[in-house]
Amino acid sequence: MPTHPRPADLFRHGLRLLLEKNIAAWVDLWDDDGVFEFPFAPDGWSRRLEGKAAVADYMRHYPDHIDLHAFPHVHLHETGEPDTVVVEMRGVGRLVSSGAPFDMTYIAVVTAVDGRITHYRDYWNPLDLPQDGAADFSRRTR
Template sequence: MTETETLTPAELYRHSLRLILDKDIDGWLSLCDESVVFEFPYAPEGYPSRLEGRPAVAAYMRDYPDHIDLREIPALEIHQTQDPRTIVAEWRGTGRIVTTGAAYDMSYVAVVTIDNGRITHYRDYWNPLAVPDSVRDAQSSAPAA
């Protein structure tokens, strides 16, 4: 049994956020199942609305720290659903936009399912209208699945 298999979904999600704050994208990706599915219901044109498999998620996340310097998570609430494998996380991330130095402040709602210590499904309800054009242009060039 791996270390992450002993974590509750809420604990694993908190751990994943610490890895993002540490800019440890490889460590974060290791928490994803090989066949993970990410969905972005509010993705604007040019952004992927669905990613299938760890390689697709890796390509999408590879340059995240080059665009957004996430420094703090001042708010985090995790709600357990009736399915013990699935949580709903409401959180806020703050930092700066790397290219401009402008402040970054984004609220997220994520529905996350975890099996055997790995993220298997992640539905991310982020607000694309809150992302500055400089980040939007860079991220929209990420490959879509």
């Protein structure tokens, strides 16, 4: 019987891939039918991506907009559901277009089954988003 990483370990691995700007490997962590949701996204911004291909398309140019340097705060909470974790985290870096600092806090609810992300709800605060390069990235809709 194959052993798959626990959701918390899979999530930590994904953060390392994002810092390495290895978006293709990060997308490979997703199930083909995975869903990526942004419940707090303003009107006109992406709210729901369905399928690994949609996630890949959305994330393809992420490093061209946001240069992540670190996740100085990551706190993972196990839940009563063995496949689901809740994550509090902070990502810092810079906006590529302007060089301005990027500093965002997130809460994410992530479900992973058989070593693949099947559902990721990203509760980021759009009011904290700088009004330049990062906004251009997040505003794209499907």
